[in-house]
Amino acid sequence: MHLPEVKDIKWKLTVIQSDIVNACAFPNGDVFVFTGLMDFVKNDDELAFIIAHEMSHTILQHGAEQMSHSRIFDIISIALSLIIWSMVPYDTGSIFTEKIAENMQEYFFSLPYERVLEKEADIVGMILSAKACFDVRNNSQFWHRMNDLSKENEIPEFLSTHPSNINRAKDLEDFLPQALKIRDECNCYKLPEKKFIKVLNDQ
Numbered sequence: 001m002h003l004p005e006v007k008d009i010k011w012k013l014t015v016i017q018s019d020i021v022n023a024c025a026f027p028n029g030d031v032f033v034f035t036g037l038m039d040f041v042k043n044d045d046e047l048a049f050i051i052a053h054e055m056s057h058t059i060l061q062h063g064a065e066q067m068s069h070s071r072i073f074d075i076i077s078i079a080l081s082l083i084i085w086s087m088v089p090y091d092t093g094s095i096f097t098e099k100i101a102e103n104m105q106e107y108f109f110s111l112p113y114e115r116v117l118e119k120e121a122d123i124v125g126m127i128l129s130a131k132a133c134f135d136v137r138n139n140s141q142f143w144h145r146m147n148d149l150s151k152e153n154e155i156p157e158f159l160s161t162h163p164s165n166i167n168r169a170k171d172l173e174d175f176l177p178q179a180l181k182i183r184d185e186c187n188c189y190k191l192p193e194k195k196f197i198k199v200l201n202d203q
Contacts, residue, residue, distance in 0.1 A: 006059060006128070013051070021149065025054035027061070040149075045135045046142045052132070053125030060120060107158060114161040122168055123175055130179040133188035137176065143169035 009029040019036040031054055033047075041047045130136050147154075147165035157164040163171070 006055075009058060011055070021146070023050055023054050025058045027058055029058060031055060031058075040145070041142065042138075045129070046139060048132065048134045049125055049129045049136065049139045049142065052128035053121050055128065056121040056124035057117070060117075060124060111158065111161060115157070115163050118162045119168070119171060122171060126172060126175055126179045127182055130183040130188075131186050133183065133186060135191055136179045136183065137191070140169040140172040140176075143172070 011029045011031065013031045013033065015038070016032055016034050018034045020034040021036045021040045023031065023033045023037055025031045031051060033051065037050065038047065041050065126136055126139060129139065143165040147169070150165065154164070157167065162168075
C-alpha cells in the first residue's frame with residue numbers, strides 16, 4: 001500500500017502532561033500524545049504504532065468521511081422513523097418512535113461504521129510502523145494490556161465506537177505476516193530473534 005498523503009500533511013506532535021492513556025490526531029496533522037500513554041507502552045515500537053494509528057485517521061480523512069456519512073445516517077434515521085410510525089401511527093407514540101429509530105440507526109449503522117474506521121486505522125498504522133522499520137511483532141500486546149486495564153469498565157463492543165481490545169489484538173496478529181513482508185520489502189534492518197509474545201485467550 002502506497003500512502004503518498006503522509007508527506008503532503010504538515011505533521012506536528014505535541015505531548016500533553018496527563019495520566020490519560022490515549023492519543024489523538026486532527027485533520028490538519030496535529031497529533032497529541034498523553035504522557036500516560038508514554039508510561040503505559042513497553043517500548044518505542046508500541047508507541048510508534050499508536051502514533052501511526054492516529055496518523056492513519058488523518059491520512060485516510062476519517063473526519064471528513066464521518067461528516068459525509070452523518071448525512072446518510074440522518075436519512076436512515078428519518079426513514080426508520082417513518083417505517084415505525086406507519087406501523088404505530090399514534091401521535092402519543094411519536095416520541096418513542098423517534099427514540100427507537102435513533103437507537104436502531106446508532107446500533108446498526110453508526111457504531112458499526114465507526115468500528116470499521118478504527119480497524120482500518122489499526123491496519124494502516126501497522127503498515128506505517130512496518131514501513132518505518134519498527135518491530136511490529138508485539139503490537140497486539142498493547143491491546144491485550146489495554147484489555148486488562150479497562151476490563152472493569154469495558155462495555156460490549158456493539159455499544160462502542162471501537163472494536164473490543166481483544167478483537168483489535170487478534171486483527172493485528174492476523175495481519176502480522178503481511179506487515180512483516182512489507183517491512184522486509186522496505187529493506188529494513190533484520191529483526192533480532194523473536195521476542196516473547198504472550199498469547200492470551202479471551203476468558
